[in-house]
Amino acid sequence: MSTTMNTSPPLSTSFIYTAKHNLSSPPSQHNTYTRTKTKTCVLVKARAEAKPRSQEDDYHGTLKALNSKGRKPRKSLGQHYMLNSSINEQLVAAADVKEGDVVLEIGPGTGSLTNVLVDCGATVLAIEKDPYMAEIVRERFASVDTVKVLQEDFTRCHVRSHLLPYLEGNSLNRSSQHAKVVSNLPFNISTDVIKLLLPMGDIFSEVVLLLQEEAALRLVDPSLRTSEYRPINIFINYYSDPEYKLNVPRTNFFPQPKVDAAIVAFRLKQAVDYPTVSSTKSFFSMVNSAFNGKRKMLRKSLQHICSASEIEEALKNINLPATSRPEELTIEDFVNLHAVIVKNDTFVYDGLED
Template sequence: MSPLSFSNLQTLPPISSNHRPKPPPLASPAGSRRRMLYICCAEGGGRVKRTSTDDYHGTLKALNSKGRFPRKSLGQHYMLNSDINEQLAGVACIEPGDVVLEIGPGTGSLTNVLLNSGAFVLAVEKDKHMAALVSERFSSTGKFKILTEDFVKCHVRSHMSSLVESLKQMDQETRNAKVVANIPFNISTDVIKLLLPMGDIFSEVVLLLQEETALRLVVSSLRTSEYRPINIFVNFYSDPEYKFKVPRTHFFPQPNVDAAVVSFKLKPPTRYPQVSSSKSFFSMVNSAFNEKRKMLRKSLQHICTSLEIEEALTSIGLLATSRPEELTMDDFTKLHNLIVK
């Protein structure tokens, strides 16, 4: 993945400046119509037009309040357009009573939208200074909890189960558990591998990813260099959908690449492809792609004989000389069930 560019950090105008280059219009999902967004107030039953200070100057003001600069090592890039945060919440259909996991809340611009949509938010933030900032901002809502942890080392399942149970004990009506996050590009694969097998907890995962990554995960085709084991993994555990592109100019600092929003509708465990063991299934898939130029009858010889692999391939309607990039997830599932004892 391309690293974030911080070359423009020192040339940005100060907070007090009234000048800011206008970003390009926000790209909307195909077929959608622009409309004014209205949401329920957290305290009342009336509906009000939402206003927000989570823009360019608001973000810099929040960072300066803690004396912070975005850290390249943490992949920090902050959203400057509140409309995109509204669309992120809209893609996930956030409603009152939903429990939402947010990864890397930063200054809290997306958190604000989620809370105003009626959700209870569990945020995980590695940067202790930013964790303190959002804690100060939202602790009084009574619907926000922050964990100062590295997400890829965090026990998400335990934290979510504990939170949902405590909400039930407080007679809080909960609906769905979802993930909505603008995540650092450099941990996107790790995040996806952690979250997608949690269809027993989350119904949907909506992430803002590097656009190249988003396209590779969702639309990579057979017989291309972009088709990899991660594509098998994503489709095993979810139904992914590319939603819309987000130009790089909407972030601070501006990265070298554009972003995109992807929705992963998680499958409950009862809908996973039927294999004897998911561990052995993905071990087979990884072995196949580790030597993707070789035919499967060669790369999978550690599982069974070449003849047995050839017979298995032909029995499911494939050539005996098939290579991994020629097999769909269903093909791999059938092959696994035939050759892995």
């Protein structure tokens, strides 16, 4: 059975329109991708509204690359390919990628984002799980010595050992011992990737990801006292300063997903800037336990740590009501509560709830 796909573009015009802005003309010169003398990629537009720049990365170019390997997007791998070069440029700009930077890209697909990173003068380590897509990117950049493609599952690879040789031998940007992450992630691995990357502030300075819009809003700016406030929010703010950058309508992808996407930047903290806790394992174990059971008061959800009366007393010591619930506490509140109730490092870290 042939795997050749329908060659009709997903949109009725040659432009990639956004869902919220119906554009009828190309962007002005001021909205284009430019380079300074130090090759810093600069974009001044706040939304992605541009015509694709590279025919190699538009719908037909993407289709051609896939058909060259007899492939089609795999739903099981969450494969949705970016058709708008301007959005790739915005991803790169959000990470402030400069000439000589070392950049990790997870899931390069056909190499459209890789191409923008190369244009900025970055050294790119691309990790691709799909062996066919890895081969496409290898062939595309075979003559570029600043691109290396690894065919591995990122969630299982030892990224630190792969990156350290690049950081130690970075001759163009010797002052920087940190890499950056810029990636159009498959939505189905975004939480796992965030959990793996954010504690690695010793080797990464910036993590810029294209995430599902709803997840981006929930992860970056959750409201206290809502069901959207979860342990992962405590984790993110412990290890980074997150910022929502840009809405990316679903019409910019092939195949088109059911939801919009968004660019999110995480500026990673150094260990000296982490909130002070006696043990991160016991701290996050306490946070996870606190959120077990929706709408439970902390004196109930933390009973396995100490008695309800002791929890109430600890809350009073940090000027919180004895009836407090986890969704009412900021990260600072959790840090203070942990300091009061943890007498020794006896908790077992069992991961984070999504």
